[in-house]
Amino acid sequence: MSRPPDTSKGPKPPKAAPVREAAEAFVLARETPTLAAPHARDPLDVKRVMFIVVAALMPCAIAGWYLFGLRVLAMIAVSYAAGGLVEVIVALVRKQEINEGFLVTGLLLPLTLPPGLPLWMVAAGSAFGSLVGKELFGGTGRNLFNPALVGRVFLSLAYPAAMSGHWIKPLCAFPGRLAQYAGTALPEALTGATPLLQAKEGHWSLVSAGSLFWGNVPGSAGETCVPAILLGAALLLITGVANWRTMVASLAGFAALALAMDVLRPGAFAPAYWQLPAGGLLLGVVFMATDPVTGPITNGGKWVYGVLIGAVTVVIRDFTGYREGVMFAILLGNIVAPLLDEIILGLRVRRRRNEP
Amino acid sequence: MNPEIPPKCGLCGPLWSGNPIAVYALALCPALAATDRLAPALVMGLTLTGVCLVTSLLFSLLKPVMPRPGRMLIELMLVAAVVTVFDLAVKAYFPQDSPPPPYIALIVTNCILVYRIEAMAMSSGLWPSALGGLANGLGFAGVLAVLGAFRELTGTGAVLGCPVLPPGWYEPNRLVAQAGGAFLGLGLLVAALNAVAGRRPAEGEE
Numbered sequence: 001m002s003r004p005p006d007t008s009k010g011p012k013p014p015k016a017a018p019v020r021e022a023a024e025a026f027v028l029a030r031e032t033p034t035l036a037a038p039h040a041r042d043p044l045d046v047k048r049v050m051f052i053v054v055a056a057l058m059p060c061a062i063a064g065w066y067l068f069g070l071r072v073l074a075m076i077a078v079s080y081a082a083g084g085l086v087e088v089i090v091a092l093v094r095k096q097e098i099n100e101g102f103l104v105t106g107l108l109l110p111l112t113l114p115p116g117l118p119l120w121m122v123a124a125g126s127a128f129g130s131l132v133g134k135e136l137f138g139g140t141g142r143n144l145f146n147p148a149l150v151g152r153v154f155l156s157l158a159y160p161a162a163m164s165g166h167w168i169k170p171l172c173a174f175p176g177r178l179a180q181y182a183g184t185a186l187p188e189a190l191t192g193a194t195p196l197l198q199a200k201e202g203h204w205s206l207v208s209a210g211s212l213f214w215g216n217v218p219g220s221a222g223e224t225c226v227p228a229i230l231l232g233a234a235l236l237l238i239t240g241v242a243n244w245r246t247m248v249a250s251l252a253g254f255a256a257l258a259l260a261m262d263v264l265r266p267g268a269f270a271p272a273y274w275q276l277p278a279g280g281l282l283l284g285v286v287f288m289a290t291d292p293v294t295g296p297i298t299n300g301g302k303w304v305y306g307v308l309i310g311a312v313t314v315v316i317r318d319f320t321g322y323r324e325g326v327m328f329a330i331l332l333g334n335i336v337a338p339l340l341d342e343i344i345l346g347l348r349v350r351r352r353r354n355e356p
Numbered sequence: 357m358n359p360e361i362p363p364k365c366g367l368c369g370p371l372w373s374g375n376p377i378a379v380y381a382l383a384l385c386p387a388l389a390a391t392d393r394l395a396p397a398l399v400m401g402l403t404l405t406g407v408c409l410v411t412s413l414l415f416s417l418l419k420p421v422m423p424r425p426g427r428m429l430i431e432l433m434l435v436a437a438v439v440t441v442f443d444l445a446v447k448a449y450f451p452q453d454s455p456p457p458p459y460i461a462l463i464v465t466n467c468i469l470v471y472r473i474e475a476m477a478m479s480s481g482l483w484p485s486a487l488g489g490l491a492n493g494l495g496f497a498g499v500l501a502v503l504g505a506f507r508e509l510t511g512t513g514a515v516l517g518c519p520v521l522p523p524g525w526y527e528p529n530r531l532v533a534q535a536g537g538a539f540l541g542l543g544l545l546v547a548a549l550n551a552v553a554g555r556r557p558a559e560g561e562e
Contacts, residue, residue, distance in 0.1 A: 121527075132540070136547070158531035 018091035018098055022035065023215035040057075046140070050100040052241045056232035057107050063225035067170035068202060069189075072221045075110035075122045082123035082256030083109075083130040088137045101140035101147075105129060108148040108287060111222025112280060113155070116166030116182070116190055117258075121159055126153035145334045146294050149327055157325070163205075164323075166241035167191045167218035194218050196279045197324040204270035212277040223283040233286040242290035245299055249306025250285040251276075257314040269318045281313060294334040300347075301340035309333045370488070370495035376468050377499040377542075378549045382470045387500055388538040390459055394516050397504025399450075401457065401497025404440050405490065407463055408472055410438050412489030415477035422478070425494055431473055432464070439463045468492055499545070507532050 064072040083106045091098045130150025137143045156163045169191050171177045182189040195207040195217050210218055215225030223229075236242035259271035270278070273356050289295065289309050296305050309329045316325025376382045382484040383404075390400040414434060415422070422430065443460045463469070470493055505515060511523035511533035531537045 154531060157534065157536065158529040159527060160530060162527070 006044050015092065016307055018096060019088055021097050037039045037251045042146040044324075050104050050243055052235065053240050053287070054107060055106045056235040056241075057104070057111065057222070059228035059231040060111055060222035060225065061107065063228035064111060064115065064221035066176040066178055067172070067215055068168045068225065069171075069180040069182040071181055072115055072170070073111065074119060074181075075113065075117070075221065077108060077114070078119045079126040080106040083126035086127045086130040086135070090131070090139075092137075093143040096139065100168050101134075102130065105134070105147045105151075109151045112148065112152050112283065114163060114166040114218050115152045115168045115221045117155075117162060118166075121155055121162060124158075128154045135346045141293055143293060145331055146288050146291050147182075149288060149331055149334075151333060152327055164197075165192050167194055169218055170216055170224065172214070172216045178342065193219050193322070194279075196317070199270040199278070199317075201324050204274055207274075207278075209274050209277065212274065217278075218285075220280055223280040226277045226282060229282045229286055233282075236286065236290065242286070243295075243302055243303040246290045246295060247285055249303045250289050250310040251306075253307030253310025254281065254285075254313055255310070257311045261314065261318060275314070275317065279317075279324045280326045284330055285309070291335065294337060295338045296340045296344075298344040301337065301345040304340050305333050305337055310335065360438060363428060366500065371498060372489040372495075373553065375495045375549075376471070376492050377496060377544050379555075382471060384542070386459060386462070387496075387542055388535070391450075391500055391504040391507055391538060391541075392393060392511065392533050393508045394501065394504040395438050396458065397500040398497070399446060400463075401500040403446055403460055404463055404466060404468070405493025405497050406470060407435075407438055407442050407466075408489040408493035408496075409486060411435055411469055412472050412477045412485040413482065414438070415473045416480065416482045416485035419478055427478075431470070435469055435473075436464045468496060503538075503541055503545055506545070507537060511537065 020043050020298055035044075061072070061076065068105070074075035083102055087098050090096075105233075108127060109129055110122055113122060113125070129147040132154075133145055133147035134140065134143045161348030168177075168182050168189050170188075171180075177189075180186065180189075195204070195212060207217060212224075213226045217224055233242070233247065237244055254276065255272055258269075258275050261269055262271050269275075275281070285306075289306065296302050298341060309326075309332075312332055313325040316322050316328055324326070370376060373379065377384065377387050386400050387406070391397045396545075411434070415431065422540050439461060442463070446460055472485075472489050476488045480488075509515055509520060510529045513519060513523060515528045529537075532541060
C-alpha cells in the first residue's frame with residue numbers, strides 16, 4: 001500500500017513535507033525499511049518495533065483506564081497532543097521526518113504519572129521529555145536518557161507536591177471506573193497515600209501482596225496492575241523487541257538486595273516479596289530499562305546494567321527520603337550504559353589479543 | 357572551549373559575540389550558583405564588573421614594575437585585596453533586612469579576572485584595558501541578569517520579590533530554583549543565544 005514520495009512539486013519539498021510524510025507513515029507502511037546491519041535478518045524497522053511496544057503497553061493503559069477512570073485516557077491524549085506539537089515544530093525547523101518513537105514516549109509518560117495529576121502538568125512533562133530528553137540530543141536514537149523518564153523526572157522535581165498527592169483510589173468491581181471521570185468532580189476517589197508511602201511509614205503490612213499484584217492499590221496510572229505488565233512483557237519477549245537479559249538482571253539485582261535486607265535487618269523494611277509488585281518497578285524494568293537506545297548494546301553490559309538498576313532501586317526505597325527509586329535508578333543506568341559497553345568491549349579485545 | 361580568545365574586542369564584543377559565559381564558557385560557577393533570584397545575580401554581576409575594571413586598571417599601571425616570574429602570586433594577592441574591599445563595601449551598603457548576597461568573596465577565583473589580566477592588562481595601555489575589563493564584566497553581568505530573571509520568574513512567579521504571575525494561576529516550578537535548574541537554564545540560554553546568532557559548532561567539534 002506504500003507509494004513513492006510525491007516529487008511533482010519540483011526539487012524543493014514544501015514546508016509541511018515532514019508532517020505529510022508522518023501522516024502517510026501513520027496509515028501506510030514505509031517503502032524503505034531499514035535493511036542495514038543491525039536489522040538485516042528481517043525487514044524490521046523502527047516503525048514496527050515502536051508499534052509492538054505500543055501494543056505491549058495497551059494492557060497497562062486499559063488496566064489504568066478500568067481502575068482509575070477516563071482521566072487516564074485524557075492524560076494520554078494530552079500527552080500525545082503536547083509532545084506531538086513539539087515533534088512537529090522540531091521537524092519543521094529541522095526539515096526532518098517525524099519519527100514513530102514518539103508514539104511510545106507519549107503513551108509511556110502518562111502511565112508513570114499519578115492519575116489525578118493536573119492535565120497541564122502532563123502536557124508540560126510530555127513537551128519537556130520530547131524537547132530536552134530527545135530532540136536536543138539529536139532526535140530518536142541519539143538520546144542519552146529515556147525521554148519519558150526525563151519528562152517524569154522534570155515533573156517530580158518541578159512539582160513535588162502535585163506529583164506525590166494526586167492519587168486516585170482504584171475501583172476493582174466491574175465495571176470499575178470505565179465510565180467515570182475521577183478528578184476534582186469526584187473528591188471521595190482522591191487519596192494522598194500509596195502503598196510505598198505506607199511502607200516508608202512502617203505500615204506496609206496494611207496492604208496485602210495480593211492487592212499489589214492485582215492492582216487494587218493507588219499508584220501511577222499504568223504501574224499497579226501486574227498481570228497487565230506481564231502480558232506486555234510476554235509480547236515484548238516473544239517478538240524479541242525487548243531483551244530478556246535486562247529484565248532478568250534487573251529483577252535479580254532487586255531480589256538479591258531486597259532479600260539480603262530481609263535477612264540482615266528483618267522487619268526494618270518491607271519484605272522483598274511485597275516490594276516486587278509495589279510501585280513502578282515492574283513497569284520500569286519491562287518498558288524503560290529495556291529501551292534499546294538508552295541501554296547497553298553488549299550482553300555483558302546488559303547484565304551489569306540490570307543488576308545496577310534493581311539494586312539502586314532497593315537502596316533508594318529503603319535508605320533515602322524518596323518513596324520510589326525506579327526512575328532515578330534507570331536514569332543512572334542510562335548514564336553508565338555507554339561506559340559499560342566500552343568496558344565490556346575493551347575486555348573482549350584484550351582477551352582476543354592474549355589468545356595465541 | 358575556544359583556545360584562541362582575542363584579547364582586543366572593544367566594548368560590544370564581550371557583550372555579544374565574545375561573551376565570556378555564553379561563548380567562551382568562562383566563570384560558569386557564579387553563573388550557576390548566584391542566579392536562583394534576580395537580586396543576587398545583579399549584585400554578583402555588578403560587583404564582578406567593578407572588580408574587573410579596577411584590577412584591569414591596576415595591572416595596566418603596574419605592568420612596568422611587574423616581574424615576569426612569580427607574577428601570578430602578586431596578581432592573586434592584589435586581586436584578593438580588591439575583592440575584599442568590594443566584599444566589605446557590598447556588605448556595608450546592602451539592606452539589613454535582606455539576606456546578604458553569597459559568594460562575593462569567591463570572585464577572587466573568577467577566571468574572567470585572570471583572563472583579563474593575563475591576556476590584556478599585562479600587555480596593553482590603560483584605556484583599552486579598562487574598556488575591556490568593563491565590557492567583559494558587563495557581558496558577564498548581562499547573562500547573570502537574564503538567567504536570574506528567568507529562574508526567579510519561573511521558580512517563584514515573581515521578579516525582584518514582586519509577584520508578576522498571579523499565585524493562584526501560576527504554579528511555581530521548583531526545579532528551576534534548584535541547582536539542576538541552573539544547569540538546564542544556562543544550557544537552554546546558551547543554546548538560544550547560539551540559535552539567534554546563527555553560531556554552529558566549529559569543524560571537528562561536533
